[in-house]
Amino acid sequence: MPAGLRLNAHRTRSDRCPGALRPWPADDGLLVRLRLIGGRVESEQLAAILEVAERFGDGRIHVTSRANLQLRALQGTGQLDDATLAAIEATGLLPTRTHELVRNIMISPQTGLSGGRADLRPTGHELDRLLCADPKIATLSGRFLFVLDDGRGDLMNHACDLGLVALDGATVQVRVGEGWGPVVDLDDAAQTLADLATAFVDRRGTGPTAPWHVRELAAPLVEPQLPDPRVPPSGPALAYSETHVEVPGAGMDRDFVEARTSTTDYLIVTPWRGVLIPKDPR
Numbered sequence: 001m002p003a004g005l006r007l008n009a010h011r012t013r014s015d016r017c018p019g020a021l022r023p024w025p026a027d028d029g030l031l032v033r034l035r036l037i038g039g040r041v042e043s044e045q046l047a048a049i050l051e052v053a054e055r056f057g058d059g060r061i062h063v064t065s066r067a068n069l070q071l072r073a074l075q076g077t078g079q080l081d082d083a084t085l086a087a088i089e090a091t092g093l094l095p096t097r098t099h100e101l102v103r104n105i106m107i108s109p110q111t112g113l114s115g116g117r118a119d120l121r122p123t124g125h126e127l128d129r130l131l132c133a134d135p136k137i138a139t140l141s142g143r144f145l146f147v148l149d150d151g152r153g154d155l156m157n158h159a160c161d162l163g164l165v166a167l168d169g170a171t172v173q174v175r176v177g178e179g180w181g182p183v184v185d186l187d188d189a190a191q192t193l194a195d196l197a198t199a200f201v202d203r204r205g206t207g208p209t210a211p212w213h214v215r216e217l218a219a220p221l222v223e224p225q226l227p228d229p230r231v232p233p234s235g236p237a238l239a240y241s242e243t244h245v246e247v248p249g250a251g252m253d254r255d256f257v258e259a260r261t262s263t264t265d266y267l268i269v270t271p272w273r274g275v276l277i278p279k280d281p282r
Contacts, residue, residue, distance in 0.1 A: 018031050018032055020089075021100060028058065032071050032074060034049070038120075047258075058073040059253065059254075060253050063252070065271055065273065067109070099138050105146045105148065118169050124190075130194035139201055170185060174193070180224065182222070204217065242277075243278075245274055
């Protein structure tokens, strides 16, 4: 039996990753996850979603290891009630209903701000646009993950389905599952990843046992390549500091949010359950 089939043969259902339209029924109420592209959230949006949490949930904003936001203890039976969903949509953090579960794009949190070989913020946002424009992509598992490392190596140890690593300011190497794909121009990177995601959808098939991840396919999605010599080693997690603040285990309350948004137009939620406060918030 092919290795890919062994990996997912035990499944009899699709994934259950939560979203605003597919909340998870936790012990304290409904839980929803709101995807952020590269962890970026505008200060006004963070304040607005805190108001949603205070009005309808447990009063706090929680963060995930994929640099996304979660709200807990929300009202509703199976689905959010109309008032809660409308309040979430009003924040702008639910830009699409059809593709909300598949907007899983992690990016080196400091990219374009400090260090790194290339600014991957435009690539991440173009990838998001391309994914949301393709109806096929909406059928991806909510666990399917894109990881974009800007060459500093901070996300190299994060498993992904598709991703890239910057080799210099103009070229990247594509990550495909646990292996490597082609070296491409940075300008073509978003389209390359979107095309590979569509190819995965075509290859995975349908039904409850369809693969969630690229590594579960019975045959490689692309011809495997060797890693380019310029691929960086895995770097350490971003240390906590005055500008990278750990989010308390109980989540962000009003005092936390107001203190961190008072001097910046946006924050970056990091995969290490922190928030990065840009020194030059442009």
